[in-house]
Amino acid sequence: MSLALSPALRDALEAWLAEERALDGASEATIRAYATDLRRFLGFLAEYDGEPAGPARLKRVELRDLRAWMAHERGRGLGPRSLARALSAVKGFFRWFGKREGFEPTAVLSVRAPKFTRKLPRPLAEEAAREVIADLGTTPAAPWIAARDAAVATLLYGSGLRISEALGLKGRDAPLPEVLRIRGKGGKERLVPALPVARQAVDAYLDLCPFEKGPDAPLFRGARGGALNPRLVARAMEDARTRLGLPASATPHALRHSFATHLLAAGGDLRTIQELLGHASLSTTQAYTAVDTVRLMEIYEAAHPKA
Template sequence: MTVDPDSLLVTATPELNARIGAWLDHLGDERRLSDKTLVAYERDVRQFLRFLTDHLGGTPGMAELRDLRPADFRAFLARRRRAGAQSRSLARGLAGIRSFLGFLERRGEVNAAAAGAIRPPRQPRSLPKPVSAADARAIVSGELAMEAEPWIEARNAAVLTLLYGCGLRLAEALSLTGRTAPRRGTKTLTIRGKGGKERIVPVLPVVCEAVDAYLKLCPYTPEPDGPLFLGARGGPLNPRLVQLAMQKLRSALALPDSATPHALRHSFATHLLAGGGDLRTIQELLGHASLSTTQIYTEVDTARLLEAYDKAHPRR
């Protein structure tokens, strides 16, 4: 990955800019991070360099990075906080800076201990907001006739059914091709998720039926190596159109704004857990790298149990 020319407007020495380019290439080629993540990481590092320009009174280069102290990072976080940055943004920014300095440290060019000595801001823990099982069924049914074209209605229903029935991310569903489409008789799908990690997910018959219904009505034939889900003109389906479809369904079903396409993935996990699924299996189905990420769904389930208890107990 090359350095964005516009980002060079942020003052930094040519040597330092070259190191940033090498770091981004490493993240993209070897770590296989998405372009969206790379852009965010570069933005965070450039923001830090902009701060150093004011903080140190000159153009930052490799020598300035070698001389950084914990106090410099605290001053950066304090300035960002005064500018209105929230804890999540501060923690993400610090993670990007640490990644860059760690890359340089492995090359023997700086010591990253100063950045490592800073504790990230504590983040408020927000629980996923799944929809109920009944609402999820209504969303994926395709029976509300929200679209003028029946094939587009069937397409949207097929995408949403994949999110709820297989626990896919929207990008994962839209990455399916004509060759990998779950058709009648398909038992499993191999999904490539974040960081290029592959996982195998079981496919319910209702998912295959939804995809078959879409393909039967679709006026275009997806190419074997082309996208399965197509837009009105036959090109790849824009994820924004799925989000807009979900917005219409939200309105029709009187659901809260938290009922997004991704909420169907949360619902998949929460409903499996409520039905007796174990965390380790759910972790594998979701493609989470860490079990701690999956454990948040136990808090969702507990919160719902306590809410039901408070409403129903005779001594409330």
């Protein structure tokens, strides 16, 4: 669809993406999603008009243009959540482009995103989380691999790390300090605690790991010594949940959800949990309050069954 855009508009799009990457610290995955969403919108606009879209056309975008585009996207099967994300990208670009070109993109910014039900995180119960970690550490795999998988899971549950963050640790990070400096999404740094149990698990793995522990080498290694593939962690979790009879929602990311949910249930402050998880918006962290409410209602209904 980018072929349907004028050179000036293609340049503007690339300039905006570059700024999002450099100034706002957006991840490469986010940049790719923005680029796809914008090119689809601008390509639709060109097809809608029957001529290449250029900067002058963007200044004349009306509410009906946005509605036609959204109807087109729904028609090709885009769900409310994905459409809301695409609209957010379009608004971000127009907000930037309007400032650069000296016009107010009122029509674009006034469009409301489609409503959708946010999926609630699906954490494990505290006992189940502990059982998973214990199971991973006692599998029939090579002892160092079992210790490795248990150490990764302990970091996900004990520090609320994303799997990419845990696997991004280097040899220089060991032995783990009491507080880890983690570079998360968009290159943003945050400080998270490394509990004694997590530090001990990593030490136990390193004592057994057969590969050289260079400062620039990945902390967690695959069977051949390269960086550990996250898919292998997911597969280890799949095996553990099968042995323990846990649901399919028991994934590596569920351990991060469990960290947040259990911390909240113990009286943790939402703002603190937001910082520990590295969420850009408090609204993302607030999903865990809904999870806690659901859990409380389940306990209530179990204790007070209806007649």
